Amino acid sequence: MKVYSLTGIVLKKNTSGDSDRLYTIYSKEKGKIAVVAKGVRKINSRRNPHLDTLNLIKFSVRESKSKYKTIEEVKAQNSFKYIKEDLDLSGAAYYMCDLISRFNEEEHENPDQFELLQQSLSTLENNLIPLNYVVSAFEVRLMKLLGYELYLDKCASCGRKFDDSWTSHKFSFELGGLCCNRCNNFGMELSNDSAETLYLLSLNKKKKNHNMRSLSEITNIINTFTLYTLGQRVKSFELLRKI
Numbered sequence: 001m002k003v004y005s006l007t008g009i010v011l012k013k014n015t016s017g018d019s020d021r022l023y024t025i026y027s028k029e030k031g032k033i034a035v036v037a038k039g040v041r042k043i044n045s046r047r048n049p050h051l052d053t054l055n056l057i058k059f060s061v062r063e064s065k066s067k068y069k070t071i072e073e074v075k076a077q078n079s080f081k082y083i084k085e086d087l088d089l090s091g092a093a094y095y096m097c098d099l100i101s102r103f104n105e106e107e108h109e110n111p112d113q114f115e116l117l118q119q120s121l122s123t124l125e126n127n128l129i130p131l132n133y134v135v136s137a138f139e140v141r142l143m144k145l146l147g148y149e150l151y152l153d154k155c156a157s158c159g160r161k162f163d164d165s166w167t168s169h170k171f172s173f174e175l176g177g178l179c180c181n182r183c184n185n186f187g188m189e190l191s192n193d194s195a196e197t198l199y200l201l202s203l204n205k206k207k208k209n210h211n212m213r214s215l216s217e218i219t220n221i222i223n224t225f226t227l228y229t230l231g232q233r234v235k236s237f238e239l240l241r242k243i
C-alpha cells in the first residue's frame with residue numbers, strides 16, 4: 001500500500017469506533033481529505049495532541065482498501081495557541097475552517113486555498129488587524145479562488161472604475177459587487193467609507209484607521225453574500241451527483 005507525506009490544517013474531527021478518530025484535513029497537496037487515526041483516543045496516544053483542530057501539521061498517510069486512508073506519523077508545525085485561548089479568535093478560525101470544509105469536495109487540490117487559510121490563521125494569531133476585517137478578506141479571496149469574484153474595484157453594472165467621482169454607492173447582491181451612482185440598480189446603500197473599505201479589500205490593502213461602523217457594515221454584506229453564493233455551489237454539487 002502506498003504511503004505519502006502531506007502538509008495540512010486540521011479542519012474538524014469526529015469519533016470513529018472505540019479508540020479511533022476521523023479527521024477532515026485541508027492539505028496543500030491534495031485539497032480536502034478524510035483520514036482515520038487509529039488509537040488516538042487512548043489516554044497515552046502520542047499523536048492525539050498533534051491532531052488538534054486548527055493545527056498546521058506534517059503527516060504521513062497510508063492508502064488502504066477500506067473507505068478511509070489512515071494517518072501514520074504526525075507532527076504539529078503550529079498549533080495557533082493564541083487563537084485557541086481567545087473565544088472570538090477561535091470562533092473566527094473555526095468559521096474559516098468550516099467554509100473550506102463545506103465548500104470543497106474531497107481531493108480537489110488547490111494550494112492557493114491552503115495558503116489563504118494558513119495566512120489567515122497566522123494573521124488571527126498575530127491579532128494586529130481587526131478580526132472582522134480578517135474574516136471578510138478571507139471570504140472575498142476564497143470566493144475568488146472558487147470562481148466567484150466580486151466587483152469591488154469597478155461598478156458591477158457599467159464597469160466604471162471606482163474613484164472619488166462616485167457620488168453614491170450601493171452593493172448589489174444580484175450583480176455581486178459595488179454599483180455606481182449612474183447606475184440605477186437595486187442594492188444596499190453604502191457610506192463612502194464602507195465602499196472605500198471594500199475597494200481596498202479587493203486590492204489586498206487596508207485602511208490606516210478602520211471605522212468600526214463601516215467594518216461592521218461590510219462584514220455583514222460580505223458574510224451574507226458568501227453564505228448565499230457558496231450555498232448555491234453546494235446545491236450544484238448535489239445536483240451533479242444526482243445526474
Ligand SMILES: [Zn+2]
Pocket residue numbers: 155156157158159160179180181182183
Ligand atoms: Zn455604474
